[in-house]
Amino acid sequence: MNKLFEDASYVIEQIESKGFKAYFVGGCVRDYCLNRPIKDIDIASSAKPEEIQSIFPKTIPVGIEHGTVIVRYNQVSYEVTTFRKEDKYEDFRRPSKVWFVTKLEEDLSRRDFTFNAMAMDKNFQLIDPFNGRDDLKKLQIRTVGKPDHRFSEDPLRIMRAFRFMSVYGMNIEEETKFALKKNAPLLKRISTERITVEFKKLLEGEQTGKALQLMRNCGVFPFMPYPIEEICEGSLLSFDWSSLKSEEQRWAAVIVLTKVDDERDFLKLWKLPNKVIQSVLNILSSYKKTKWTKMDLYTTGLTEALSGLRLKCLLEDESFEEQASKLKQLANEIVIKSRDEIPLNGEDILKIKQKAPGVWVGQLFQELEKEIVEGKLPLSEREISDWVRRWGKE
Numbered sequence: 467m468n469k470l471f472e473d474a475s476y477v478i479e480q481i482e483s484k485g486f487k488a489y490f491v492g493g494c495v496r497d498y499c500l501n502r503p504i505k506d507i508d509i510a511s512s513a514k515p516e517e518i519q520s521i522f523p524k525t526i527p528v529g530i531e532h533g534t535v536i537v538r539y540n541q542v543s544y545e546v547t548t549f550r551k552e553d554k555y556e557d558f559r560r561p562s563k564v565w566f567v568t569k570l571e572e573d574l575s576r577r578d579f580t581f582n583a584m585a586m587d588k589n590f591q592l593i594d595p596f597n598g599r600d601d602l603k604k605l606q607i608r609t610v611g612k613p614d615h616r617f618s619e620d621p622l623r624i625m626r627a628f629r630f631m632s633v634y635g636m637n638i639e640e641e642t643k644f645a646l647k648k649n650a651p652l653l654k655r656i657s658t659e660r661i662t663v664e665f666k667k668l669l670e671g672e673q674t675g676k677a678l679q680l681m682r683n684c685g686v687f688p689f690m691p692y693p694i695e696e697i698c699e700g701s702l703l704s705f706d707w708s709s710l711k712s713e714e715q716r717w718a719a720v721i722v723l724t725k726v727d728d729e730r731d732f733l734k735l736w737k738l739p740n741k742v743i744q745s746v747l748n749i750l751s752s753y754k755k756t757k758w759t760k761m762d763l764y765t766t767g768l769t770e771a772l773s774g775l776r777l778k779c780l781l782e783d784e785s786f787e788e789q790a791s792k793l794k795q796l797a798n799e800i801v802i803k804s805r806d807e808i809p810l811n812g813e814d815i816l817k818i819k820q821k822a823p824g825v826w827v828g829q830l831f832q833e834l835e836k837e838i839v840e841g842k843l844p845l846s847e848r849e850i851s852d853w854v855r856r857w858g859k860e
């Protein structure tokens with residue numbers, strides 16, 4: 467048995483020994499049925515949060531008001547949540563009220579899709595009131611209950627449907643698809659952060675192109691954090707998403723294929739971290755470049771230059787290897803990787819020039835760096851000192 471499940475079974479047994487019910491629920495049951503690696507284990511229980519806290523020596527109260535306590539066992543965290551039902555999602559962020567219930571089935575009925583609404587006892591007996599197992603076999607995404615109601619209650623589920631479609635290579639059942647189209651405009655009310663989490667997972671899936679194409683066909687694109695108006699026809703589907711290696715490269719591909727005009731604005735509206743934004747912009751500028759100087763390559767960095775090149779080759783059906791080895795060769799010819807490798811610092815320069823500090827030092831450094839990168843000045847302390855002495859005099 468998988469070690470995670472083995473330890474989690476112990477957690478379940480402990481809860482049961484105090485007279486409560488407890489089951490595996492959610493993603494871990496789905497992934498177990500699909501024979502996929504298990505990331506984390508969620509447990510649903512009839513025990514209230516304070517009861518869970520009294521059973522286990524190590525717990526973390528992460529969301530008591532929603533019934534969730536983390537149980538730490540063998541250095542692993544298990545989220546244990548009391549069986550609950552939810553009220554309307556008034557602010558489209560979280561239910562305005564939750565209340566605890568006694569039956570597992572009631573808890574399962576609040577969940578989004580049939581395959582996420584299955585539970586398993588510690589002996590791996592499946593409890594599957596909405597036929598999620600069948601849907602998994604058919605690779606079909608279907609909401610629990612009326613799709614129109616479930617999407618309008620929490621429109622994030624629209625993004626989750628596309629995410630599961632991409633990650634598990636599934637299709638969306640017709641009535642579910644119809645309701646999802648109808649409710650797409652409600653996505654405007656969902657926080658960007660929640661949309662971005664789902665979209666990032668979608669971009670890493672095995673069927674990214676198909677999921678994006680369906681998002682477009684279902685009219686979801688205009689309601690994204692940066693409304694997407696236009697795309698390169700056919701390209702979402704034919705593009706080989708699986709050969710992209712990083713999150714940044716995937717965002718760059720989305721930008722190119724959806725004809726985004728303001729790249730920085732796009733990335734900011736999706737609320738990506740600044741480090742990711744900068745890296746995507748570097749990849750995009752490499753993607754557009756046709757000729758590289760040493761200085762270009764030095765400022766962009768080889769990794770992002772190669773990343774942009776790969777994107778270009780994929781989109782324009784060119785061969786990557788030959789162009790990549792030329793870039794690597796050029797990178798090898800650059801004698802420094804960063805300014806820190808220059809054997810003179812600001813103080814040395816002030817000494818040589820016998821001048822008061824000022825903006826001139828920065829200018830000098832910039833020119834010096836360029837001379838070294840372009841191979842016009844060797845990386846020798848003596849020659850650099852001479853160059854500094856001459857600087858500003860010619």
Ligand code: ATP
Pocket residue numbers: 491492493494505508576577578579582583620622623
């Ligand atoms: P992952 O593998 O990415 O963790 P997951 O299905 O476990 O996927 P979570 O966000 O961890 O996703 O949610 C755990 C469970 O909670 C889901 O399997 C589902 O049963 C339920 N759930 C999550 N989000 C929603 C939602 N928006 N509406 C209804 N049920 C939800």
Ligand code: MG
Pocket residue numbers: 492493494506
């Ligand atoms: Mg999960």
